[in-house]
Amino acid sequence: MSRRKELSEEELKIIKKKLSDEEAFEKFFKNCYLRNLRPATIQYYKNEFHAAKKYNHKELVNFNQGDIENLILESKKHMKVTTINTRLRALRSFFNYLLKNKLIEENPMRNIKLLRDRQKAIETLDNDEIEALIKTIRKLKTFVGFRDEVILLVFIDTGIRLSELVGIEVADIRGNHIIIRKTKNLFERTVYLSDITQEQLDRYLQIRGELDTDKAFISHDNNELNPHSIQTRFTKYGKEAKISKRVSPHTFRHTMAKRMIVAGIDAFSLMALLGHSDMTITKKYVNLWGAEIEDKHKKFGALRGLKL
Template sequence: MKRRKELSKEELRIIKKNISDEEAFEEFFKDCYLRNLRPATISYYKNEFHAAKKIMNKQLVECEQKNIENLILQSKQIMKVTTINTRLRALRAFFNFLDKRKLIDINPMKNVKLLRDRQKTIETLDNKEIEKLIKIIRKEKTFVSFRDEVIILVFLDTGVRLSELVGISVGDVRENKIVIRKTKNLFERTVYLSGTTQEQLSRYIKIRGELEVTNKLFISQDNRELNPHSIQTRLTKYGKLAKISKRVSPHTFRHTMAKRMIVSGVDVFSLMHLLGHTDITVTKRYVNLWGQDLEQKHKLHGALKGLKI
């Protein structure tokens, strides 16, 4: 039988040197390091790749669209939509990189979209809940409780993330402002303090004193750097003691700050900078969520109010 001039897809597959997962990961993570991605982001990619590979039980570089779709169907039985989308974002980044470098023939994520998810109500704390929280903390009268009070005030005043707060050094505090250096997107920004927070923070710094072991602003009782998990644990404890049904967490304080700023009339671009968002979409979502508050504010202070026309 006479051979065809062109090789078939199967024959091309046989002679093509296929890249292994290990080789693909090496190239991908080398690129991550060159782009100076955060260690947390790199760990996130590694964890998601390992989990996806375990579920699919095959080399990721050999995946086809149907394998990704089966992964989604299996995951829906045991995971929340947000968790599945988190994994899909990691896989998308991986396969897009391989596709761009021409290390794979077909990008299995090309036609796979993130799952639609209902927009959940974002919880925030009201005045009474914040006051109850501070009142409960002040009953303890210890270094740790005073430190925690100041931490909460900084969270509420600035909307900083937990990772950003633990990264603050004493030298980053400049009277009524704090320079946030260890940010999620690697862009430094300045956040501002109200008079109350500035006064309490100044008192805390005096009590903290100068230490040789660390220059971090917030420290443990043993004068060591503060563990982020311990902050969350203590906030949860205070929330239960204050009998607050909502989740008391750094992110709840961040949302509370955003809401209060919006209701006070801060424009979306200023809030975007204060929160350290790189995409205005997230900031605009806050505005949409609390539109009723803005509607009420407009009724009270609208430009035409008081005009006899």
Template sequence: MGRRKELTEEELKIIKKAISDEEAFEKFFRNCYLKNLRPATIEYYKNEFHGAKKLISKELVECSQKDIEELILQSKKLMKVTTINTRLRALRAFYNYLYKDNLIDNNPMKNIKLLRDRQKTIETLDNKEIELLVKTIRKQKTFIGFRDETILLVFLDTGVRLSELVGIEVDDVRDNKIIIRRTKNLFERVVYLSDTTKEQLKRYITIRGNVETNKLFINHDENELKPHSIQTRFYKYGNEANITKRVSPHTFRHTMAKRMIMAGVDAFTLMTILGHSDMTITKRYVNLWGPDIEQKHKQYGALKGLKL
């Protein structure tokens, strides 16, 4: 009769077979592949899990909220807040999946919030810096130089991400627009070109000619151009032009966003053009350049010119 009572929590834990980190990773990444997450996202998860395990003396599946809190305290001695938050986002995705599928009893990330961080000023290039950069690139008088100038115009005109730019194929260019297929959120979108960029792309495609790869931008060996190569070259151009700001594809994206806002584009349109999943980042752009918008309001306000 004494054995008919319900099992205690401790007894239930003995019966339930605990999952190992290796098994948990296998299931988690299988789910990632089923959801068709980008290879870069999956690699990000792997790197962050590997980094977290170096700072935790137990299996990740055995961690409690207290363990995660200790991880944060240790991490603050070693890395920046943004880096810690990047790791916490990965761990949150991992533990949320395990808890939802009943692979762990408690979610150690349930009450863990991202660390507060100061919002840093986003650097953008002004007209003089853009013109100086173009002038520096044009000094080469080579195919690579002309290609890089074309890439710069596409970045500034469309605000595409680096990963999106290298994914563009020749057939994706349609007159005054480009179809962006390799997007962060997996939703294809269309970006539009000014007449200047449209004509530049036409000339580039003519000079590029027919090669084995379908990718729009190619290297000197006529193979697909890699993201790192683009980053390296623009970093070099920035140094040659004596531009003290960071010269990178992301800086070009920020520059395009600011110029669009200053031209009067609304936040929803900008969100669509940039391919943001929600309005959060777009709103940050608008808020950051508020003083410039204030100046624009003074210049073009609805009551300006009225004799009241």
């Protein structure tokens, strides 16, 4: 038998050193750290990779398109479309990295698209609901109650995220504006306060006093705030105020966006205030509530009242 001919594909696979998940993860996460991704993003990747492996006894690096398709089909039995898409995005980042660095020969995600999902209406709070929340919180007459009132005003006035609010330090508050440092995209930005928010924030800081922590918003025992506890408290306030909508920091963010759009803000300014990395989400807001701007123009148009 002659041994001079080229090795077959199967024989070449035997010779080629196989990449293990452990080796792939080490390289992938090293790249994540070098890119200075947020700890939350890195943990998200770890969680999704671990969950994906549960659907198959194979290592992730050995997944093919069929394995991804089976994962989707199994996931659809007990998971929401948004959750599945979240997992697919993580896998796409992983396999794109491996292919780009020639650690795998084929990308199993190459022909996989995100699942289509129905666009849900974005809930926002109207004037009556915001006022009902304030009244509910003011019934407490406690430090935590006043703190939560100020937090609500800051949320709706600025549209900042919960993680951004928790990261605000006393030195970041400068009169009628706040420097937001703990941002999702790592770019600092400035948000601005209306007179009433500035006044209430000044009062809150007086009551807060001088403490060991630099964080502006603190718990009842003078420690840093737990983001989950803030979410829980506003959910509770919403129920007490008999508001049927979801009451959360993200609802306040949507509410701020809508109120600014209806008032006539341009998309680029809103994008800067909200800290969006690109215009995609901002455009979505404008498209959703643009009709209300049109109604406002009809009512308050600059040419109304002129006899031309």
